[in-house]
Amino acid sequence: MARFGVEAIRYFSHARAANVDSAGDLTYTFNRSNGLDAKLRSAGHARAFYWTNTNAWETDIRDRDQGGGDRAWADDVDLFWIETHGNHDAAGHVVLLYDTPMSNWYANSAQWQLGEDWNNEWVMAYSCDTAALPTIGGLWNIFARMHIYCGAWDLMWDGITTDECGEDVGDNLTDGDTVSRAWHDGVSDWWVDNHPVTVCVGDAATWNNGVIRWNLSAINRDHLWGHGSVSPDLAPAQQACLLWYWTEG
Amino acid sequence: MNQQRLLQSLAGADGAANQPPTEADILLLQTPSREQLQARTRQFLSLLRQQDACGREDGGPWKEAGDRTVVHLPDGARATVYHASGALRYASGLAPAEHPFERDIGREALARLVDERAHALALADWAGQDKELRFERLFRTLGSGADREGRQAAPTLFRATGAWRQFVKGLPVLGGASAALRLAGDGSLDSLSIQARQADGEVLERASIIEAEAGARQILWQLSALLGQRDIPEGLVESASMRLGYLDLGKRKVQRVLAPAYVAQIVLKHRSTRQAYVLAARATQQPYLELPVYGGGAVPTRGRSGGGHCAPPADGQ
Numbered sequence: 212m213a214r215f216g217v218e219a220i221r222y223f224s225h226a227r228a229a230n231v232d233s234a235g236d237l238t239y240t241f242n243r244s245n246g247l248d249a250k251l252r253s254a255g256h257a258r259a260f261y262w263t264n265t266n267a268w269e270t271d272i273r274d275r276d277q278g279g280g281d282r283a284w285a286d287d288v289d290l291f292w293i294e295t296h297g298n299h300d301a302a303g304h305v306v307l308l309y310d311t312p313m314s315n316w317y318a319n320s321a322q323w324q325l326g327e328d329w330n331n332e333w334v335m336a337y338s339c340d341t342a343a344l345p346t347i348g349g350l351w352n353i354f355a356r357m358h359i360y361c362g363a364w365d366l367m368w369d370g371i372t373t374d375e376c377g378e379d380v381g382d383n384l385t386d387g388d389t390v391s392r393a394w395h396d397g398v399s400d401w402w403v404d405n406h407p408v409t410v411c412v413g414d415a416a417t418w419n420n421g422v423i424r425w426n427l428s429a430i431n432r433d434h435l436w437g438h439g440s441v442s443p444d445l446a447p448a449q450q451a452c453l454l455w456y457w458t459e460g
Numbered sequence: 461m462n463q464q465r466l467l468q469s470l471a472g473a474d475g476a477a478n479q480p481p482t483e484a485d486i487l488l489l490q491t492p493s494r495e496q497l498q499a500r501t502r503q504f505l506s507l508l509r510q511q512d513a514c515g516r517e518d519g520g521p522w523k524e525a526g527d528r529t530v531v532h533l534p535d536g537a538r539a540t541v542y543h544a545s546g547a548l549r550y551a552s553g554l555a556p557a558e559h560p561f562e563r564d565i566g567r568e569a570l571a572r573l574v575d576e577r578a579h580a581l582a583l584a585d586w587a588g589q590d591k592e593l594r595f596e597r598l599f600r601t602l603g604s605g606a607d608r609e610g611r612q613a614a615p616t617l618f619r620a621t622g623a624w625r626q627f628v629k630g631l632p633v634l635g636g637a638s639a640a641l642r643l644a645g646d647g648s649l650d651s652l653s654i655q656a657r658q659a660d661g662e663v664l665e666r667a668s669i670i671e672a673e674a675g676a677r678q679i680l681w682q683l684s685a686l687l688g689q690r691d692i693p694e695g696l697v698e699s700a701s702m703r704l705g706y707l708d709l710g711k712r713k714v715q716r717v718l719a720p721a722y723v724a725q726i727v728l729k730h731r732s733t734r735q736a737y738v739l740a741a742r743a744t745q746q747p748y749l750e751l752p753v754y755g756g757g758a759v760p761t762r763g764r765s766g767g768g769h770c771a772p773p774a775d776g777q
Contacts, residue, residue, distance in 0.1 A: 232731050232732050241757055366735075368738055371738055374710060383551075400636035425560075452607045453605060
């Protein structure tokens with residue numbers, strides 16, 4: 212079975228007071244994160260941590276080599292779910308906003324390396340704009356044996372029609388969907404345009420000189436532990452391509 | 461966009477909201493009984509059987525799992541019924557990249573494909589008596605890749621999803637799509653969801669609809685509270701729209717009535733982030749439906765000591 216960790220930030224009053232960003236508070240953050248948490252736990256998976264608001268820190272996903280503490284948190288679980296405001300920088304790195312500068316107000320994925328100790332397989336970020344398609348190559352450095360990044364290539368909606376997304380993703384994962392399908396279906400209400408994207412790395416056989424063999428990819432093969440097959444870890448030296456799979460309205 | 465322009469934009473964003481009907485029926489909804497859920501599920505399985513998506517008459521083993529019952533079907537597929545609403549969902553066992561389209565045939569042709577399948581499935585019948593199901597939008601799922609040198613593969617189209625909306629007495633039922641179906645490239649049904657509430661036409665009463673501007677003011681109050689500011693700053697709003705319709709609270713929630721609400725979609729652009737809200741406000745003087753405007757709270761967890769990095773607690777926090 213899987214170990215998972217949750218971080219969810221609903222209130223941004225400290226970030227606003229410090230004039231970091233004018234980001235508004237979110238509304239259904241905890242409906243989603245509680246929903247995922249409840250569904251995974253009821254299926255027998257183990258919650259390693261659940262940090263909320265100012266208890267969620269950017270160092271939790273920053274690599275230990277970069278002064279972070281990922282080895283005890285995001286990189287110590289199979290699945291890491293985070294919900295906050297997001298964006299990407301010009302190089303395509305994920306940017307996440309926190310409501311406390313511990314140590315920084317923003318996380319930047321230029322400082323992430325996940326899966327190094329064979330722990331993290333999947334990161335799910337319910338945040339806007341973290342994986343823009345034109346600069347998606349900027350995500351490559353986070354895959355240090357991690358399998359799939361699940362994010363958004365544009366807006367993710369917060370509101371009364373997306374409050375069940377966490378439960379839906381959790382149900383999909385434990386019903387045996389692939390991780391990629393669980394994300395795309397789970398965060399889509401097929402009304403608002405949530406722009407889900409799943410990103411993985413592949414080896415030379417998968418890249419196949421540009422004629423991608425999708426059947427070999429983690430996007431096509433990975434399931435949550437205990438609910439189907441999981442593709443092998445790919446060390447950076449084995450990674451020949453970055454693959455992405457997105458839904459657009 | 462300043463506060464006044466935002467208000468005008470919301471109030472005049474669509475014809476229906478701009479000149480809403482003066483009255484609308486408050487419709488009683490059925491909370492499905494266990495027997496009704498079973499019957500509805502069998503009807504759904506019968507529909508799937510017509511699509512060769514379900515082998516046995518009763519599908520396979522039925523498993524109750526909290527807020528839903530799951531029927532496991534051949535080849536890893538499953539059908540799900542949600543107890544609170546009677547919403548139904550089919551998910552094939554296809555892997556995400558299985559059966560891609562051989563080429564991208566364009567949005568119009570894809571829309572025709574999903575529409576034809578919707579007709580073959582008689583999706584409109586699930587909207588209920590005196591109700592309509594109107595096509596709303598098409599979604600596409602694609603994949604691509606690049607190598608270390610930045611050479612990018614041509615995108616592959618994997619799935620086409622059509623979404624439909626239920627209309628009751630001329631008003632849309634807002635919320636997640638009332639029906640959605642997704643096709644793989646070989647035409648096989650990859651998923652189907654039906655989230656149209658069952659109403660038998662019984663009317664609780666006829667209620668007056670408040671003006672769109674009054675609805676927009678409620679939305680602005682919510683927005684101001686979320687932003688922690690009395691006035692919405694100039695230049696913050698990227699886009700804003702508002703619709704009048706009945707509101708469906710979601711497949712996992714028991715709902716007693718369908719009552720009119722104003723539902724706004726607002727996109728904000730901050731200094732370093734963007735955000736997108738769906739905010740709802742009631743469109744009647746009397747509160748027929750409780751709108752959980754600000755969502756639920758976090759699960760109780762321990763506080764975290766500042767400064768250093770502590771090990772995760774043994775009891776899972």
